[in-house]
Amino acid sequence: MTGALPPPKKKNPQLRQVVPTLPPQMRSRAALGLTAAAARGAFLLQHCAECGAVQYPPRDACSACLSVELDWRETSRDGRVIAETRIHASPDPYYRERLPWRTGLVQLTAGPTVLCHLHGDIGRGDAVRMDLKLDKAGQGVMIALPATRSADMADDGQLRALTAHPKHRRVLITDIRSPVTRPLIEGLFRAGAAQIFVGESESWRRGSDHAAIAALDRVSVLPLDVSDAASVSRLAAEIGGKTDILINTARHVRPGGVLGADTVFAREEFEINALGLMRLAQAFGPAMASRTADGVNSSVAFVNLLSVHALSADPHYGAFSASQAAALSISQTLRAEFRASGLRMINVFAGPTDDEWHQPLPPPKVPAAALARSVVEALCEGLEEVFCGDVARDLEARWRSDPKVLERELSGGGA
Amino acid sequence: MTDALIDLARALGDGSVEVVDLTHTLDPDFPVIVLPPEFGQCARFRMEEVSAYDGRGPAWKWHNISMNEHTGTHFDAPIHWVSGKDVANGAVDEIDPSVFVGPVVVIDCSEGAATDDDFELTPEIIHAWEARHGVIPADSWVLMRTDWSKRRGAAYLNMRDDGPHSPGPTPAAIELLLARDIRGFGTETVGTDAGQGTHYSPPYPAHYLLHGAGKFGLQCLRNLDKLPPTGAMLVAPPLKIKGGTGSPLRVLALVPARTAEGERP
Numbered sequence: 042m043t044g045a046l047p048p049p050k051k052k053n054p055q056l057r058q059v060v061p062t063l064p065p066q067m068r069s070r071a072a073l074g075l076t077a078a079a080a081r082g083a084f085l086l087q088h089c090a091e092c093g094a095v096q097y098p099p100r101d102a103c104s105a106c107l108s109v110e111l112d113w114r115e116t117s118r119d120g121r122v123i124a125e126t127r128i129h130a131s132p133d134p135y136y137r138e139r140l141p142w143r144t145g146l147v148q149l150t151a152g153p154t155v156l157c158h159l160h161g162d163i164g165r166g167d168a169v170r171m172d173l174k175l176d177k178a179g180q181g182v183m184i185a186l187p188a189t190r191s192a193d194m195a196d197d198g199q200l201r202a203l204t205a206h207p208k209h210r211r212v213l214i215t216d217i218r219s220p221v222t223r224p225l226i227e228g229l230f231r232a233g234a235a236q237i238f239v240g241e242s243e244s245w246r247r248g249s250d251h252a253a254i255a256a257l258d259r260v261s262v263l264p265l266d267v268s269d270a271a272s273v274s275r276l277a278a279e280i281g282g283k284t285d286i287l288i289n290t291a292r293h294v295r296p297g298g299v300l301g302a303d304t305v306f307a308r309e310e311f312e313i314n315a316l317g318l319m320r321l322a323q324a325f326g327p328a329m330a331s332r333t334a335d336g337v338n339s340s341v342a343f344v345n346l347l348s349v350h351a352l353s354a355d356p357h358y359g360a361f362s363a364s365q366a367a368a369l370s371i372s373q374t375l376r377a378e379f380r381a382s383g384l385r386m387i388n389v390f391a392g393p394t395d396d397e398w399h400q401p402l403p404p405p406k407v408p409a410a411a412l413a414r415s416v417v418e419a420l421c422e423g424l425e426e427v428f429c430g431d432v433a434r435d436l437e438a439r440w441r442s443d444p445k446v447l448e449r450e451l452s453g454g455g456a
Numbered sequence: 457m458t459d460a461l462i463d464l465a466r467a468l469g470d471g472s473v474e475v476v477d478l479t480h481t482l483d484p485d486f487p488v489i490v491l492p493p494e495f496g497q498c499a500r501f502r503m504e505e506v507s508a509y510d511g512r513g514p515a516w517k518w519h520n521i522s523m524n525e526h527t528g529t530h531f532d533a534p535i536h537w538v539s540g541k542d543v544a545n546g547a548v549d550e551i552d553p554s555v556f557v558g559p560v561v562v563i564d565c566s567e568g569a570a571t572d573d574d575f576e577l578t579p580e581i582i583h584a585w586e587a588r589h590g591v592i593p594a595d596s597w598v599l600m601r602t603d604w605s606k607r608r609g610a611a612y613l614n615m616r617d618d619g620p621h622s623p624g625p626t627p628a629a630i631e632l633l634l635a636r637d638i639r640g641f642g643t644e645t646v647g648t649d650a651g652q653g654t655h656y657s658p659p660y661p662a663h664y665l666l667h668g669a670g671k672f673g674l675q676c677l678r679n680l681d682k683l684p685p686t687g688a689m690l691v692a693p694p695l696k697i698k699g700g701t702g703s704p705l706r707v708l709a710l711v712p713a714r715t716a717e718g719e720r721p
Contacts, residue, residue, distance in 0.1 A: 243487075246610070269484045
């Protein structure tokens with residue numbers, strides 16, 4: 042059984058920091074289906090539409106009947122380990138740093154035999170639950186996990202390398218005024234976070250949860266205004282080198298379409314929601330990207346909270362939707378820019394949140410606690426895309442099915 | 457006439473007239489007025505580097521700046537308020553520039569404001585001031601000293617769940633200043649009105665009555681404790697913004713130097 046991961050010692054300042062390396066990156070286009078599934082926590086394999094064969098690894102044609110009608114479908118995760126190997130030598134720089142490394146062959150109930158990473162708790166003959174995870178190179182890989190969960194299972198070294206688990210890590214939450222911040226602090230500590238920094242803009246304005254949050258153990262409230270480049274740089278200079286996870290909760294929402302709305306509000310939304318993300322990434326990104334191999338509390342993830350209307354506009358929140366689409370686009374560029382370091386860019390999408398700016402909307406609305414749970418889950422599981430709540434999941438499904446149909450439905454009888 | 461300016465230049469040179477800066481630094485974190493969130497808000501001061509002797513401009517450094525007309529130490533023109541919207545030449549670019557330099561009197565309310573966050577400037581206080589210093593001369597600036605500019609952080613707006621609490625004038629005080637035909641009224645607080653000024657009749661009397669009468673406002677001033685009650689000169693030219701309702705500005709006072717005994721001549 043995996044033992045609990047001890048907290049890291051303070052760093053030896055005379056030792057050179059480990060430089061980030063990546064596992065092999067080359068994949069066929071067909072294999073990127075694994076990456077897409079892993080990004081959102083699905084377990085999808087190719088199923089032949091003609092003969093029904095399930096195949097692995099992914100190919101351009103069915104290995105049984107040569108049909109090219111291959112669908113990516115949710116597949117049973119059950120399997121049994123038929124062989125295991127402990128690798129003690131590797132020419133690959135990424136694995137050389139992490140030896141020994143265990144891999145094995147697993148016979149899937151669905152059919153194929155797969156070569157995969159093995160969790161430390163399992164061995165030959167064990168029943169396993171398969172998972173698709175993104176590795177440091179952002180590619181979908183398979184890991185065999187114990188069929189039943191155990192307390193410290195996530196502390197296994199090989200699994201931890203595939204997630205962004207908060208345990209023993211230091212987290213920056215950017216906006217104390219966000220209703221998500223409080224439940225997020227609680228969720229992160231439950232997941233084992235070591236320390237939490239919380240940004241507060243305009244402390245002269247009061248009206249935040251300052252006193253209650255500042256009084257929490259292992260929480261520091263620090264000045265941070267994502268709309269002000271100088272403020273973001275100042276905080277990055279102070280804590281950028283020990284920010285392992287950054288969660289951007291800063292957000293500006295105002296109802297209204299585009300025709301009748303005000304560019305002053307729209308500018309605020311872009312300043313905070315889109316450019317704020319850019320400022321945070323510019324100030325914190327380089328230091329975080331340099332520390333992705335820095336031991337137990339290495340930097341792992343940059344988390345962005347988005348409206349699901351980043352995918353397709355809600356005409357009743359026109360400028361806000363536009364700012365979310367801009368933020369989504371910026372996050373995609375950042376994902377590419379963080380790629381070489383292995384720093385994970387996570388987007389958590391939600392439908393209308395249960396707050397003062399969505400008062401007249403009917404339920405279901407996303408409570409802050411649910412959004413906080415999704416963020417912590419995304420980190421613990423190492424996801425890249427999470428859709429929180431029924432509205433977001435429904436919109437995502439409709440967007441996948443046909444974005445034009447969704448657009449027409451959202452525009453309804455007019456805004 | 458020329459002699460007067462030569463004398464002034466000499467006085468500035470030998471220190472017998474001092475220049476006092478009544479301006480706060482434009483700082484992104486300096487408080488601005490906060491309105492209910494469904495209203496449009498006053499933009500904070502922001503500064504973005506365009507280049508800094510680097511690839512974006514090898515030999516020079518400069519910034520883009522942005523703000524509201526009413527951010528930081530600023531000037532209010534008559535068209536800022538609905539009551540002054542039809543005042544002739546009521547925008548900052550239209551105002552006769554001769555009014556940007558002129559005499560200033562200071563009414564010291566710092567003692568009262570030290571113990572009462574909602575301290576009011578009343579006609580009684582103005583009458584008492586006039587009993588000592590003479591009737592407020594027509595066409596002068598009148599500044600209300602509260603030492604509020606020495607407050608920092610949350611204590612400045614002093615926001616509570618029933619709104620901000622800071623000193624200011626009563627409607628009757630403003631009526632009296634208008635009867636004296638003043639040029640404008642200035643404060644150390646974030647606005648010319650009291651924090652709770654919305655509860656007067658009319659609401660925000662300094663804004664409503666002064667601007668309706670074509671008078672000007674100055675707010676977020678500092679160093680008023682370095683000004684004499686009378687005898688100083690205010691220099692307060694706003695930026696020449698087309699149709700502007702106000703502007704951040706540098707406010708200076710020309711003040712006779714104190715003698716060795718601490719008295720002003």
